Amino acid sequence: MPRKSPIHSSSKMVRYFAFRGRLYRQQEDRPSFANIIVQDAVPKLKQTHSAFGDPFPKAYIYDYRVIVLEGRKSHEFQISCKKALGLGYNKILEKFGGRWNGDIVVMRIGKRNPSSPVDMGGKDAGRADFAVKKFLSRVNQSSLAIRPDHLSFRRY
DSSP: OOEEOOEEOSSSEEOEEEEEEEEEOTTSSSOEEEEEEEESSSOGGGOGGGGOOSSOTTSOEEEEEEEEEETTEEEEEEEEEEOOTTOOBOHHHHHTTOOOBSOEEEEEEOSSOTTSEEOOOSTHHHHHHHHHHHHHHHOOGGGTTSOOSEEEEEOO
8 A cells, every 4th residue: 555645735735655666777786666756636657757867857758558467367567768868878778688778667557446556566576577678679769659558478
């Protein structure tokens, strides 16, 4: 369950939620979990900009829905990435077999409410890594605007 920490504004109370997501940062050597802060007033899956730690706050964020199939179960994730000139080379994603500039943020999507993220658990790290590896093999960073609605990958 996400943590709630309300703050007061001039007209109404605004609630913030912290969801645990997986970050693939360009400055780090391995992916890590981090809290992604989102506001209650706008769609939560469109607020991943708080997790990107780069000097391009105005760059457009591309969101992809990825489904990882494991036997009879399916796990849905949102992969968010930026496209801008000057983003630094990501060493983590080179280890996954792809060339990428900038950070990638992965959030797990809830089954009951597909418009809201949920906290990622321990086994989700492997699933998210698998989804990012397959995402890198399927999507080229130079053509992010041309994209499929959903990507599905089978993991055994």
